[in-house]
Amino acid sequence: MMSRNKPDTRTKILESTWRLLESTTGDDVRMSDIAKEAGVSRQALYLHFPNRVDLLIATTRYLDEVKNIDARLAASRSATTGLTRLDAFIEAWGNYIPEIFGVAAALLAMQDKDPAAKEAWSNRMQAVREGCEAAVKALDRDGRLRPELDADKATDLLWTLLMVHNWRQLTVACGWTQEAYVDAMKTLARRMLVCET
Amino acid sequence: MMSRNKPDTRTKILESTWRLLESTTGDDVRMSDIAKEAGVSRQALYLHFPNRVDLLIATTRYLDEVKNIDARLAASRSATTGLTRLDAFIEAWGNYIPEIFGVAAALLAMQDKDPAAKEAWSNRMQAVREGCEAAVKALDRDGRLRPELDADKATDLLWTLLMVHNWRQLTVACGWTQEAYVDAMKTLARRMLVCET
DNA sequence: TCCTGACTTGACACGATGTAAAGTTGACAT
DNA sequence: ATGTCAACTTTACATCGTGTCAAGTCAGGA
Structure with a gap:
């Protein structure tokens, strides 16, 4: 064929x-x-x-489709503990951002002007949010989610932390390396969400 | 006259x-x-x-000029300890964001298209960065800055945390109240930057 | 041979920004 | 009263990018 x-x-x-x-x-x-x-x-x-x-x-x-983001994010689901899962998710998504940034920025720039662009972007971000939610729930299941946070709030926070804007600010504007960015996000996510053993 | x-x-x-x-x-x-x-x-x-x-x-x-942002941010400088200063700065800036958001969003939307808009916005953000830097330095002077962070990295992080995009995401997109936002930012900033006593 | 689908060519309408030029108005000095 | 000046209006137009329309080309298949 x-x-x-x-x-x-x-x-x-x-x-x-x-x-x-x-x-x-x-x-x-x-x-x-x-x-x-x-x-x-x-x-x-x-x-x-x-x-x-x-x-x-x-x-x-x-x-x-070409970069196969879904498969990459799904890989993080195989992690056993909530903590490793959180790390794996942040690594998968965090390292995906630079690959799509050029196109993402264009879509982002049109957001306020064009409802269709807004919709398209928000759909993509919804997929990310689901990843965040899954990681948070895994954490919760392990009893490692901070007690003062409910799953929704925790998801909101993680989702916000991982936004493309923050990647752009730290790497493009502040000059951080990609590794420094990913490491910082991992650390911050733990401090935000995870309670002591 | x-x-x-x-x-x-x-x-x-x-x-x-x-x-x-x-x-x-x-x-x-x-x-x-x-x-x-x-x-x-x-x-x-x-x-x-x-x-x-x-x-x-x-x-x-x-x-x-009308809202007198400079005076408001300057007020946070009178705080005595690094910690209270950090809180005061986050509160001053965090509560300023909703007042300027409409205009800020318009300027933000033009950023990629118009170099002048980019410049204007980046000037405003530089003022915020200076506030972040001052708070970080006050923290450092008190010996409360996490030892693994240098002042620059810490400033980058705080600056990024306080970006308008993150405010928008949490309040507009996730529906958080202004108080919840400010409180969360205070907590996160402490967890990010401050070491135990 | 004819048909069809994919693509080209050239023309045009529209909406927004920005420019240009001539006209109106009111305040104020002399 | 008259003239002048600055601020503002009105009308017209150039430009640029998007999107539409209609007619034309061209290769390949029944």
Whole structure:
């Protein structure tokens, strides 16, 4: 069958979009830029995607598919104790962020302007939240969740801690290395959520 | 003299901009909207401000002036111990955020698109960073800063913790009350930065 | 041979920002 | 009263990016 073996203009467009979003920081990526990069007419974009927002959203989905985020996050679920699970989740997600940052930033920038972008981003973040919730519950099951926190509040806190904005601030703005970032998040998460033995 | 007693179109414009930014979430505030709100022609805006970005930046400065943020943050410096100083700073800044959020969000939304907006926002945040740094140093002077943290890293962490994005996430997205937010930030800051006695 | 689907070409409407130029108005000095 | 000046209005227009429309090209398959 090799159903996806054609020149596959759609894929070319998605990869060009991705490439441009990664290289140029910001959303100064115009439809015509993407078309030129893909070696295709501007109108061809509209044959595959109804508008700019949907194209960018499709790009993030393509990215998730290629990078296989779900599998990576799911891996953290195999950890036995709540603590190792928390660490594994933070490591999986924390190391995923830099790979998607270019595209994520573009989607983030459109959030206030475009409801569809907001929706798309909030869907992706919901997946992260579920990971946070699972880690918190594992912690709770082990009796290691701080007693003054209920699972919801703890999830809110962990979710907030792991937001892309915080990654950006520490690594891009403050110049931390990726390792320093991940280590700090692990430490902070423990201090926030975990009680003494 | 009453030098500011004229109809003062400039002020009318600034206040209209402020009002609109607060009411409508996002940057769907057009120049013509502002003009209508101020009861003035669209062109009058360009007599007072060279372009949209500069108008929005001027609005944040006007806001800071009216709300007197500098005085409020400075108040936290009078605290005697490092710990009370940390608390006072978090309380001053944390309670300031909701007052400026409408305008801040608009400026934030333009960041990736407009270098001037980026610059303006980063200037404001630099003031916050200085407050963080002062609190961290006071803590250090008391010997209460965690030994594994140097002052720079500690400042980076506190600064990141107190970002507007995190406030937004916890209050707007997660539905926390303002008090819950401030309390959580105080607790987290202590756990992050302060070592046992 | 004809048809069809994918893509191109060129033109255009729309909405927002920003510029330009000429007209109005009211205060104030002489 | 007259002239002038500054602030503001009105109208018109250039520009830029998105999205739409319609007609044309072209390869491959029944």
